[in-house]
Amino acid sequence: MTNSEKNRLKDKAFQVFGIFCTFIGLVVLGIFLFDIILEGAKRIDWDFLVSLPSRRASRAGILTAWVGTIWILLLTTIIAFPLGVSAGVYLEEYAKKTKLANFLEINISNLAGVPSIIYGLLGLEIFVRQMRLGSSLLAGALTLSLLILPIIIVTTREAIKAVPRSIRDGSFALGASKWQTVWHQVLPASFGGILTGIILALSRAVGEAAPLIVIGALAYVPFTPSSPLDEFTVLPIQIFNWTSRPQEAFLTNAAAAIIILLIITFMLNGIAVYLRNRQQKKIKW
Amino acid sequence: MSKKQPKLEARDLNAYYGDFHALKNINIAMEEKNVTAFIGPSGCGKSTFLRLFNRMNDYIDGFKVEGNILLDGNDIYQKDVRVDELRKQVGMVFQKPNPFPKTIFENVVYGLRIQGIKNKAVLEETAERSLRDAALWDEVKDNLNKSALALSGGQQQRLCIARALAISPSVILMDEPASALDPISTAKIEELIYELKNDYTIVIVTHNMQQAGRVSDYTAFFYMGELVEFNKTKTMFTSPKDERTQNYITGRFG
Amino acid sequence: MRASEKIIEGLLWLSAVITILITVGIIWVLLSESISFFSEVSIIEFLTEKEWTPLFADKKFGIMPLVAGTLLTTAVAIAVALPIGLTIAIYLNEYAHARLKQVVKPMLEVLATIPTVVYGFFALTVVTPFLQQFIPGLAGFNALSAGIVMGIMIIPMISSLSEDAISAVPRSLREAAYGMGSTRLQTSFGVMVPAASSGIVVSVILAISRAVGETMIVAIAAGQQPRLTLNPLVPIETITTYIVQVSLGDVPQGSLEYKTIFAAGITLFIFTFVLNNLSFWIKKKYQEKYD
Known part of the structure; x- marks a missing residue:
């Protein structure tokens, strides 16, 4: 074999390896989802969705968990949406190139890299103890809001950046003030992108268990929360709890709950992708 | 030139981008209800100069102005001048059509809406008048609620002109308004400029010399940040005084 | 107004x-x-003591076993994610059609969107039993399964950041390599990867930072036994798992045990803070070089 033939062979071999690597993760994921559906699907029925937790695996349900998850999603949106978008608007439209903006930018990148469990410790000390919110939905939502704030800020900035300069010029030239331009032109034009970012951030929040465990969210809550100051659990914590039990039947419960959690996660991601595609199609500058 | 109060005036004007001296000692006075064309090679400062008259350069980092810009004899760079009020008097049309991603109607009435005008009759009346004045009404009157982005480039540019007219300015600044358009659309815009000068003072930046010759009453030639020559368009094109002007007009550089 | x-x-x-x-x-x-x-506890003991038993009667406060557990799972994860992620990046850049790239990239991102409890469940109930067929000594809780699954989770992180870095290499460099008759493989490893090395290093550092702070996978599948070992087959405990373990129990606020989670937390925070800033620093230096 000549040298160049050898090289070509190596090249081909790497190509095959490349295809293998590209799909190995997806194949493993596929196997896993299949395994989970096989194990969990049979457990999902109406009773499972509307039953309270129980010591007996066959009677236990996820009512408190999914209601808690929905509560957390709503509260987190209410808190993080205005805060994150405002901060993004400030950094992109008002504070360009100042020293403060530079520092804020570095700080936000840093926050994005802080492990979620550290946010849990922050929430435990500030919201649970200092603000005396206890291990409530509100404390949980505040903690998760801080966690996803960097994501919302970064995606808001990206979306705003995509609005062409000429639109702002056009608005200013008609006598609009900075805020009028932001409110009437920049935000509507970037809304699709901002919404996409928020939904992606929420899909991150919906799967978080660690920070909520640290602030004291419990696995066993015998009632559904009715106000933001009630104690709560969420799906990931319920899954964690069931996974940690030795009995096989609880693993089946965990698999069933995972299916529900994945449906929520994929739905959120699906909406985000749909919005992004629609946005890209709708506006051609 | 006549002795009456000039509409627009610049006195000993210098402008800088950081260390770059973009406009050097410019003095010019433009009369009411005339069309003045700014010509010159790319980077000569003509667009920068145009944008001083409605303070569009305010947002550029490191940009600095010295000297005076006067509108009806009042310095528009005084501290107590409100930029939004100034821009209601001095409208602007940009090089590339930049309609907002909204309906045609909302584009035209945007300037009124941000002034807080909500009266539907007023808005509709203004929209129709402005669109008629911009020679667009007949083409869009049945589609006022369609997206402005669906219009052709030439229509978009006339929409941008209508949008500027809607807030009743006295001056309209045009920054190469036809450079992104096809010849037929360009002709329509030029016709429009000819109509508009009955009511408005117009300043147009162009690097198309024929266009300057066709639409303007006066022409100012800029070169490397200096105002080289300013005169009646006819005079300037037939007997330029400065050699640089002559070279530019005869196409020796540009 | x-x-x-x-x-x-x-x-x-x-x-x-x-x-x-x-x-x-x-x-x-x-x-x-x-x-x-x-x-209450000397910093010397914290850093040098080889045992971590704050919840037992005989309390010892050496962070080393938790750090070792954290680094062990992280090392396994990177050993999985780096070769696979980097190969994907090269393959998508040099071999795959643009259309395949368009389809595959978002599909890989799905791996990063799956909640980590789900990965933990996977590690415990699928990967560990599977590996036990080949590795007889493998305990039910171990660093290996948790690390492997964590590695799969962070593949898209390495592949997409590395891919960005490789595609940012100027075309002229690649064309020069092809012009001299290099194969795609030679071009990739001889020219593209070295030229994009700082971007690739950044992706790996960020992946390490992510793995160090990961909680639920290790809390579910790696065990709760602080142990100073490099053996991936036995139960260990990571810093994050310890914080979860204490949070689940009834440790009274203000007690020394309660404070341990903050001492563990600050150790974790310092690790990730240093890694993140290292990556920013490299990124900045690299960008200046190309401008």
């Missing part, structure tokens, strides 16, 4: 500045509880 503009700008400013307060809050919370911890 001008006043309202100022008020709005002020509110927007406040929202942005809150992000600084978050950082200040994190550091303050971690520091204040840790300082009170270190007034």
Whole structure:
């Protein structure tokens, strides 16, 4: 074999390896989802969705968990949406190139890299103890809001950046003030992108268990929360709890709950992708 | 030139981008209800100069102005001048059509809406008048609620002109308004400029010399940040005084 | 109208500045509880003691076993994610059609969107039993399964950041390599990867930072036994798992045990903080080089 033939062979071999690597993760994921559906699907029925937790695996349900998850999603949106978008608007439209903006930018990148469990410790000390919110939905939502704030800020900035300069010029030239331009032109034009970012951030929040465990969210809550100051659990914590039990039947419960959690996660991601595609199609500058 | 109060005036004007001296000692006075064309090679400062008259350069980092810009004899760079009020008097049309991603109607009435005008009759009346004045009404009157982005480039540019007219300015600044358009659309815009000068003072930046010759009453030639020559368009094109002007007009550089 | 503009700008400013307060809050919370911890336990013991048993009668406060557990799972994860992620990046850049790239990239991102409890479940109930067929000594809880699954999770992180770095290499370099008759493989490893090396290093550092802070996978599948070992087959405990373990129990606030989670937390925070800033620093240096 000549040298160049050898090289070509190596090249081909790497190509095959490349295809293998590209799909190995997806194949493993596929196997896993299949395994989970096989194990969990049979457990999902109406009773499972509307039953309270129980010591007996066959009677236990996820009512408190999914209601808690929905509560957390709503509260987190209410808190993080205005805060994150405002901060993004400030950094992109008002504070360009100042020293403060530079520092804020570095700080936000840093926050994005802080492990979620550290946010849990922050929430435990500030919201649970200092603000005396206890291990409530509100404390949980505040903690998760801080966690996803960097994501919302970064995606808001990206979306705003995509609005062409000429639109702002056009608005200013008609006598609009900075805020009028932001409110009437920049935000509507970037809304699709901002919404996409928020939904992606929420899909991150919906799967978080660690920070909520640290602030004291419990696995066993015998009632559904009715106000933001009630104690709560969420799906990931319920899954964690069931996974940690030795009995096989609880693993089946965990698999069933995972299916529900994945449906929520994929739905959120699906909406985000749909919005992004629609946005890209709708506006051609 | 006549002795009456000039509409627009610049006195000993210098402008800088950081260390770059973009406009050097410019003095010019433009009369009411005339069309003045700014010509010159790319980077000569003509667009920068145009944008001083409605303070569009305010947002550029490191940009600095010295000297005076006067509108009806009042310095528009005084501290107590409100930029939004100034821009209601001095409208602007940009090089590339930049309609907002909204309906045609909302584009035209945007300037009124941000002034807080909500009266539907007023808005509709203004929209129709402005669109008629911009020679667009007949083409869009049945589609006022369609997206402005669906219009052709030439229509978009006339929409941008209508949008500027809607807030009743006295001056309209045009920054190469036809450079992104096809010849037929360009002709329509030029016709429009000819109509508009009955009511408005117009300043147009162009690097198309024929266009300057066709639409303007006066022409100012800029070169490397200096105002080289300013005169009646006819005079300037037939007997330029400065050699640089002559070279530019005869196409020796540009 | 001008006043309202100022008020709005002020509110927007406040929202942005809150992000600084978050950082200040994190550091303050971690520091204040840790300082009170270190007034009872010497920092020397914390760093040199080889056992971590704060929840037992015979209390020892050596962070080393938790650090070792964290680094062990992280090492396994990177050993999985780096070769696979980097190969994907090269394959998508040099071999795959643009259309395949368009389809595959978002599909890989799905791996990063799956909640980590789900990965933990996977590690415990699928990967460990599977590996036990080949590795007889493998315990039910171990660093290996948790690390492998964590590695799969962070593949898209390495592949997409590395891919960005490789595609940012100027075309002329690649064309020069092909022009001299290099194969795609030679071009990739001889020219593209070295030229994109700082970007690839950044992706790996960020992946390490992510793995160090990962909680649920290790809490579910790696065990809760602090142990100073490099053996991936036995149960260990990571820093994050310890924090979860204490949070689930009934440790009274203000007790020394309670303060341990903040001491563990600040250790974790320092690790990720250093890694993240290292990556920013490299990224900045690299960008200046190309401008």
